Amino acid sequence: MPRKITLRIWILIxxxxxxxxxxxxxxxxxxxxxxxxTSVESNSSAFEQGLRQGQIITFIDGKPIExxxxxxxxxxxxxxxxSNVKIIFQTKNSEVxxxxxxxxxxxISEIPKTKIKTGLDLAGGARALVQAQDKELSLEEVNxxxxxxxxxxxxxxxSDIRVNPVSDLSGNHFMLIEIAGATPKxxxxxxxxxxxxxxxxxxxxxxxxxxRDIASVCRNxxxxxxxxxxxxxxxxxxxxxxxxxYLSETAAEKHAKVTEKxxxxxSNPEYLSKPLDLYVDDNLVDTxxxxxxxxxxxxxxxxxSGSGSGETEADAYADAEKSMHNLQTILITGSLPYKxxxxxxxTISPLLGKDFIRAILIAAIATLIIVSIVVFARxxxxxxxxxxxxxxxxxxxxxxxxxxxxxxNLDLPxxxxxxxxxxxxxxxxxxxxxxxxxxxxxxxxxxxxxxxSIILGAxxxxxxxxxxxxWAGAGLLKGFAITTIIGIxxxxxxxxxxxxDMVKMMEE
Numbered sequence: 001m002p003r004k005i006t007l008r009i010w011i012l013i014x015x016x017x018x019x020x021x022x023x024x025x026x027x028x029x030x031x032x033x034x035x036x037x038t039s040v041e042s043n044s045s046a047f048e049q050g051l052r053q054g055q056i057i058t059f060i061d062g063k064p065i066e067x068x069x070x071x072x073x074x075x076x077x078x079x080x081x082x083s084n085v086k087i088i089f090q091t092k093n094s095e096v097x098x099x100x101x102x103x104x105x106x107x108i109s110e111i112p113k114t115k116i117k118t119g120l121d122l123a124g125g126a127r128a129l130v131q132a133q134d135k136e137l138s139l140e141e142v143n144x145x146x147x148x149x150x151x152x153x154x155x156x157x158x159s160d161i162r163v164n165p166v167s168d169l170s171g172n173h174f175m176l177i178e179i180a181g182a183t184p185k186x187x188x189x190x191x192x193x194x195x196x197x198x199x200x201x202x203x204x205x206x207x208x209x210x211x212r213d214i215a216s217v218c219r220n221x222x223x224x225x226x227x228x229x230x231x232x233x234x235x236x237x238x239x240x241x242x243x244x245x246y247l248s249e250t251a252a253e254k255h256a257k258v259t260e261k262x263x264x265x266x267s268n269p270e271y272l273s274k275p276l277d278l279y280v281d282d283n284l285v286d287t288x289x290x291x292x293x294x295x296x297x298x299x300x301x302x303x304x305s306g307s308g309s310g311e312t313e314a315d316a317y318a319d320a321e322k323s324m325h326n327l328q329t330i331l332i333t334g335s336l337p338y339k340x341x342x343x344x345x346x347t348i349s350p351l352l353g354k355d356f357i358r359a360i361l362i363a364a365i366a367t368l369i370i371v372s373i374v375v376f377a378r379x380x381x382x383x384x385x386x387x388x389x390x391x392x393x394x395x396x397x398x399x400x401x402x403x404x405x406x407x408x409n410l411d412l413p414x415x416x417x418x419x420x421x422x423x424x425x426x427x428x429x430x431x432x433x434x435x436x437x438x439x440x441x442x443x444x445x446x447x448x449x450x451x452x453s454i455i456l457g458a459x460x461x462x463x464x465x466x467x468x469x470x471w472a473g474a475g476l477l478k479g480f481a482i483t484t485i486i487g488i489x490x491x492x493x494x495x496x497x498x499x500x501d502m503v504k505m506m507e508e
Contacts, residue, residue, distance in 0.1 A: 006498075006501040006504075006505075008494075008497040008498045008500075008501050009498045009501050009502065011494060011498070012394055012494055012495060012498035015394075015398055015401075015490075015494055016394050016397050016398065016401075018401065019397045019398045019400065019401020019402070020397060020401065021401075022115065022400075022401040022402070022404040022405045023114050023115055023116060023397070023400050023401055023404050024113075024114055024115065025115055029111060029112060029113060029114060029115065030113040030114070032056065032111050033058060033064065033065070033066045033111075034056040034057050034058040034065050034066070034092075034111060035056070035057050035065055035067065035068055035070075035071045035108040035109065035110065035111065036054070036055075036056055036108060036109050036110065036111050036112070037051060037052065037053055037054065037055045037056070037057065037106055037107070037108055038053060038107050038108060038109050039053050039106065039107045040052060040053055040105065040106045041105035041106070044104070044105035044106075045098055045099075045100050045104075046096070046098060046104040046105055046106050047105075049096045049097065049098055049234075050094060050096045050234060050235070050236040050309070051089060051091075051096050051104070051106060052309065052310070052311075055091040055092070055094075055311065056091055056092050056111060057071065057089055057090070057091055057108070058090055058091065058092060059088075059089075059090035060074040060075075060087065060088065060089060060090070061074065061087060061088050062088070062090075067110060068108065068109070068110060071108055075103060075104070079101075079102070079103045080101075080102075080103070081101045082101065083101055084099045084100055084101050085099070085100070085101065086098070086099055087100070087104070089104075091311070092311075093235065093311040093312070094234070094235030094236055094311055095234075095235060096234075114404070115404040116400060116403060116404050116410060117403075117404075117407060117408070117409045117410065118409060118410050118411070126178070126179050126345070126346065126347050127176070127177070127178045127179075127345070127346045127347075128176075128177045128188070128342050128344070128345050128346075129166075129174050129175075129176055129342070129343045129344040129345075130174060130175040130176075130177060130340050130341070130342055130343065131172075131174050131175070131340070131341060131343050132145075132338035132339070132340060132341075133338070133339045133340065133341045135338060136172065136173075137173050137338070138173065139165065139167070139173055141173075142165040142173040142174070142175055143165055145165075145175055145338065146163050146164065146165050146175055147325075149163050149175060149177065150163045161177070161178065161179045162176075162177070162178045162409070163175065163176070163177050163178075164176050166478075169468065174343065175340075188342060188345065197209030197278070197279070197331070198278075198279045199276055199277070199278055199279075200276070200277045200279065201258045201259065201262070201274050201275075201276055201277070201290070202258075202274050204258050206251065206254055206255045206258055206276070207247060207248075207251035207254065207255065209331055212248065212251075213247060213248050213250070213251040214245060214246070214247065214248070214251075214331055215246040215247060215248050215300065216245070216246045217243070217244075217245045217246070217328050217331050218243045218244040218245070218328075219243070219325075219328050224243060224244040225241075225242070225243035225244065225324070225328075226241065226242070226243070227239050227240070227241050227317060227320050227321065227324075228240050228241060228242050228305070230313050230316060230317060232313075235311070236309050236310070236311065236316075237309065237310055237311070237312060237313045237315070237316040238307050238308070238309045238316055239307060239308050239309070239313070239316040239317050239319070239320035240305060240306070240307045240320065241305060241306055241307065241308070241320045241321070241323065241324040242303055242304070242305040243303070243304060243305075243324060243328060244301055244302070244303055244304075245301070245302050245304055245331055246300050246301055246302075247299075247300045247301075247302065248300070249298075249300065252298050252299055252300045253298055255294075255298075255299075255302075256296055256297055256298045256299075257296075259272060259290060259294055259295045259296055259297075260295060260296035262274055262290075262295060264292055265289075265292075268289070269292070270291065270292060271289040271290055271291060271292060272289075272290045272291075272292055272294075272295055274290070275287045275288055275289050275290060276288045276289075276290050278327070285327075286306060286327060288304055288305065288306065289305075291303075304327065304331075306320075306323055306324065306327060307320060307323070308320030308321070308322065308323045308324075360415055360419070364396075364419070364422065367422070368389050368392055368393075368422075371388065371426055372385035372386075372388055372389050373385070375388055375430070375433070383502075384433060384503070387499060387502040387503070388426065388429050388499075391425065391429060391495050391496075391498065391499045391502075392422055392425055392426060392429075394494075394495055394498075395421055395422070395425050395487055395490060395491055395495050396418060396421075396422065398486075398487075398490045398494065398495075399418055399421065399483055399486050399487045399490065402486050402490075403483070403486075408479075408482065408483075409479075410479070410483075411479045412479075413477050413478070413479035413480035413481075413483075414479035414480065414482070414483045415483075416480050417479065417480040417481070417482070417483030417484035417487065418483055418484075418487060420480075420484050420487075421483070421484055421486075421487025421488060421491065422487075424484075424487075424488055424491070425487070425488075425491050425495065425496075428491065428496055429496070429499050432496065432499060432500055432503055433503065456492065459488055459489075459491075459492045463485060463488070463489075467481070
């Protein structure tokens, strides 16, 4: 009578299914039709009417959009035009109607087939390891620098970018910047521009960012900073935020002199006729209405508000929080606080990444097949070879599922970690098979217990040796360490016990 599937095998099956859902989504992303909006010009009519980065366009004027070709055909049929034309965009959760004579200022791409995010090594672009000139930065200073730099790149309209604090084993702190599709020259120019912040009413500068004019900015304090309200309109939810800033006496006096000359806004009498415009490197980043109560008053406390939007209230709330944090960061510093220099600058071709992935897939498949043949030749059991292949593939799926769940970017070190996990897993599975075949007078359960004592010893040794790689090379080997630790941990806790149960079923 065939044995029932054990609990440990069921746990493996369930975990693999959940990992596949994490990788492909539910419903699977490769079945989705449409195009993904990757960026929207902030001052365009498309942005004002509700189109946002991350939305998926499924119909234009009632015609289904299945890919970039359909999108291009629909847009080219309308533009260029000498007069305003109506164009209706339907996304998964909303409908946006534009009246314009210009091509909508949005960029799109195909919908990703999986939820897996690839690092710069595979996507292509430029990477820089950045440090301050003539100054060693503390971890807090690097975190502030990361906030400021990320904000600045957002101002420049660069969306596919990652800025992270990293450290090496000597305790030195750096900023790692990765931009997909950029050249090293582009990245170097962006980093070397220190930037400036200005708040203007009309053409007059009222105050600038930094300690000279900004005494303090309310952050992380619900009494003076937070999301004030959320409401829906036209299928889009908007959430407003508000926080207080405190000006220096000099800046407050100048603000009073400038506002004293303004009139009350005729269409909105609660505010003055001119807004407060915020600029970073001469680029307008936000426009704020000035309350009529502040006209001509010397006040050091000013309430600044803005909004965020999204298809759901949760998305809008998150967008509002992000916008508030970005604006607070601008007001605190404005420009980069240090003159920066590049410690290391790399460029990666996206073609190299594609070729590497193809070569890795071929090598991994070939390795599994060869190992399975060797196992069959050694143990004369076809089922053992199949069980080894199933277990190894399960480990890969689990690693990818966890990477998708935590939004980890898979780069070359991460791929190397997956390969190391496959090798370690096959080695330990062979230990289990060998122990089960030992002719010493022990029960099968005792033999497998001996095998697991060997496996656990190797596991703890591996984890201890991998931990320093989280910081080695200024964090550039972190991907290898994390994916390997995830893989061998999943192996020890899930796949090896399940494989042992498969061996028991075969032996019995």
